[in-house]
Amino acid sequence: MEREWNQKILVTRSSMPPFEEYVEAIRPIWESAWLTNMGVNHKKLEEELRDYLSVPEVSLFTNGHMALELCIQAMGLEGEVITTPFTFVSTVHAIVRNNLTPVFCDINERDYTIDVDKLEDLITDKTSAIVPVHVYGHICDVERIEEIAKKHKLKVIYDAAHAFGVRYKGMGVGSFGDASMFSFHATKVYNTIEGGAIATDDKDLIKKLYSLKNFGIKSEVLIDDVGANAKMNEFAAAMGLCNLLHVDDEIKKREKVYKRYMEKLSDIDGLILDRVNEDTKPNYAYFPVIFDESRYKLNRDQVYELLKTHNIFSRKYFYPLINETECYKGRYEHGDTQVAKRISERVLTLPMYAGLDLEIVDNICEIIRRGE
Numbered sequence: 001m002e003r004e005w006n007q008k009i010l011v012t013r014s015s016m017p018p019f020e021e022y023v024e025a026i027r028p029i030w031e032s033a034w035l036t037n038m039g040v041n042h043k044k045l046e047e048e049l050r051d052y053l054s055v056p057e058v059s060l061f062t063n064g065h066m067a068l069e070l071c072i073q074a075m076g077l078e079g080e081v082i083t084t085p086f087t088f089v090s091t092v093h094a095i096v097r098n099n100l101t102p103v104f105c106d107i108n109e110r111d112y113t114i115d116v117d118k119l120e121d122l123i124t125d126k127t128s129a130i131v132p133v134h135v136y137g138h139i140c141d142v143e144r145i146e147e148i149a150k151k152h153k154l155k156v157i158y159d160a161a162h163a164f165g166v167r168y169k170g171m172g173v174g175s176f177g178d179a180s181m182f183s184f185h186a187t188k189v190y191n192t193i194e195g196g197a198i199a200t201d202d203k204d205l206i207k208k209l210y211s212l213k214n215f216g217i218k219s220e221v222l223i224d225d226v227g228a229n230a231k232m233n234e235f236a237a238a239m240g241l242c243n244l245l246h247v248d249d250e251i252k253k254r255e256k257v258y259k260r261y262m263e264k265l266s267d268i269d270g271l272i273l274d275r276v277n278e279d280t281k282p283n284y285a286y287f288p289v290i291f292d293e294s295r296y297k298l299n300r301d302q303v304y305e306l307l308k309t310h311n312i313f314s315r316k317y318f319y320p321l322i323n324e325t326e327c328y329k330g331r332y333e334h335g336d337t338q339v340a341k342r343i344s345e346r347v348l349t350l351p352m353y354a355g356l357d358l359e360i361v362d363n364i365c366e367i368i369r370r371g372e
């Protein structure tokens with residue numbers, strides 16, 4: 001029986017450690033009055049994340065966006081960078097704010113990551129890099145991307161904002177390409193309140209990033225790079241250390257939510273649900289559903305509105321496409337991105353977080369089943 005919920009059910013809810021645990025973690029920050037600029041928590045979190053993510057090097061940042069933007073700067077890229085329009089606007093901003101030209105490649109129908117069959121046609125003599133997105137935590141075709149990048153001598157920076165903790169064929173998702181960016185924003189599977197990181201095996205890149213996130217400062221008297229201020233502070237790093245103790249449990253709870261959605265929605269005609277790839281250990285970051293209005297009674301926008309009337313706030317991640325969003329519309333040429341357009345107009349991400357009550361999931365599914 002469907003119930004009405006008094007409180008708003010939002011698309012996600014931040015994972016938090018027990019309050020006392022965080023208080024204990026920040027006590028030494030008070031005592032030392034060392035609040036930022038690569039303090040002890042910052043150092044410890046970098047070490048622990050190297051282990052957790054199974055990557056050789058990690059550099060922390062104030063957020064995922066600045067991590068990506070400065071990583072692109074650090075690599076000294078030029079000309080054109082290929083990415084997809086089916087992403088959060090940050091991916092493209094990071095390219096454009098480095099005075100590079102984004103070239104939009106379509107996504108594939110299977111997992112909504114970059115379509116490797118359309119990628120090579122977009123490569124020109126101006127292309128310097130590919131920034132594929134592990135959207136919703138789905139792993140891109142890393143093998144084909146590596147082949148193509150090697151052949152054309154291109155850098156690859158993965159936008160792994162959604163993919164914390166995901167593993168592919170036993171390897172940490174951050175092991176692929178020249179570098180990967182993770183977001184630790186409050187809305188992510190793992191958060192440091194705001195935060196982000198670059199994972200790489202390139203020690204020189206790490207050195208460059210260390211300087212770029214601190215204004216390009218090398219010593220008290222030497223500033224030899226035009227850097228920014230993008231350091232993770234000690235309170236954020238302490239939150240990260242606490243949340244890291246719980247993230248595996250949080251992912252297990254998310255898995256239960258995922259399974260419940262699958263159980264309750266799988267037999268509804270016209271809904272395309274998220275299937276887990278057998279080579280992948282997922283993190284259940286999002287629960288995207290494609291509503292095909294030729295087989296299901298409502299279109300995506302109608303489902304979005306219907307859920308709202310029941311106090312359930314799903315999101316249209318990612319609509320509009322970035323090449324159709326106000327600040328980029330008509331500004332850059334792009335290849336055929338028709339799959340991205342179709343998905344973007346039909347996708348809804350349903351509430352998904354560790355603490356989501358399974359009764360609420362049942363309720364959401366019942367509303368969708370009835371379609372009214």
Ligand code: T4K
Nearest residue numbers: 010011012013014063064065088090161183184185186187
């Ligand atoms: N690349 C990709 C592919 C990304 O998705 C993102 C970020 C980035 C790069 C850049 O990484 P960061 O620089 O952000 O580290 C949110 C997030 O702000 C953004 O981090 C995220 N992607 C994007 C997909 O979603 P909004 O505008 O949708 O967030 P907002 O404020 O509407 O929050 C969504 C829901 O989350 C709320 O309804 C409730 C919940 N929430 C939110 C906040 C702020 C919480 O439970 N706690 C909170 O503190 O962008």
